[in-house]
């Protein structure tokens with residue numbers, strides 16, 4: 001049987017919540033399940049978090065962040081090139097310029113030592129992306145942001161239930177964006193959240209999310225009619241998705257522990273191959289507690305990575321590459337600019353191979369993956 005790369009997470013609690021959502025006769029956004037998800041996350045992120053808005057995706061949450069920042073033509077946002085298109089698109093759709101810098105060779109996270117030289121008069125924000133749920137070097141990033149008066153928007157698509165210095169990823173920046181896409185640890189099919197860590201943007205976020213209206217205030221009885229107040233769009237998640245999501249959030253620790261067990265299985269099983277110089281395993285700095293989102297290996301070059309990937313396909317094992325660099329992509333070249341050498345991004349994106357990883361990944365499957373890799377090298 002095939003070893004899939006991903007299987008959407010399903011814990012068993014979801015069915016009853018989704019049925020409850022149907023029975024509630026309220027399927028649009030901000031019903032009881034949305035509220036419970038937002039409450040869960042507000043309490044999870046801790047006292048620095050002022051509000052959490054459940055959104056249809058992390059992409060939508062990132063776009064909301066751009067509207068909140070009043071992103072305009074020519075505004076620059078510093079980000080890694082090794083990331084998903086949404087990180088850059090959220091800036092480009094408002095005329096902003098993604099300014100790409102290289103990543104650290106150990107974590108594949110934005111290289112904090114390259115940020116300062118990428119800052120210009122037009123720089124508005126820094127977007128650290130917590131790759132694989134391993135935290136970026138937030139102390140230094142926040143220090144630079146403060147020094148230059150820049151906003152920090154964490155792209156925390158992959159980092160729920162992961163920590164930097166024991167504080168949740170997503171609670172450091174002015175805002176952060178989470179993904180609940182079915183490839184993530186905790187899912188809603190499609191879904192996301194915008195986490196607001198600053199009191200003065202909370203109210204504006206609520207309006208932008210409701211098509212630029214004060215409808216949320218109206219529903220709370222704070223105004224007698226609602227009207228068009230600001231720019232905005234439809235950034236609400238329906239109740240069916242939120243019901244599935246609440247079940248997942250409540251099982252978040254179990255889901256994370258299950259993935260971490262698989263992650264550590266791979267980590268231990270591949271130690272010998274690393275010692276022999278065939279591959280490199282992920283590096284997790286001591287300040288970071290990760291969430292087992294991704295297990296990747298780094299091979300010595302593209303040719304080895306592709307031969308291994310094909311070798312695994314022959315054994316019905318699906319392992320995949322990750323992130324084609326944005327700085328040299330068609331859209332990256334036309335909408336962005338590059339502000340550092342890209343040696344690590346260029347090399348590692350050709351060397352990286354992600355192994356099957358999902359909630360409930362069985363011992364048989366894991367052993368087949370490890371045997372498959374061993375049989376390629378030895």
Ligand SMILES: Cc1ncc(COP(=O)(O)O)c(C=O)c1O
Pocket residue numbers: 056057058059060083084086087129155157158178179180181191192
């Ligand atoms: C780093 C990063 N940012 C943003 C996204 C977009 O997430 P969504 O599909 O929820 O919009 C992804 C999706 O994989 C991602 O990896």
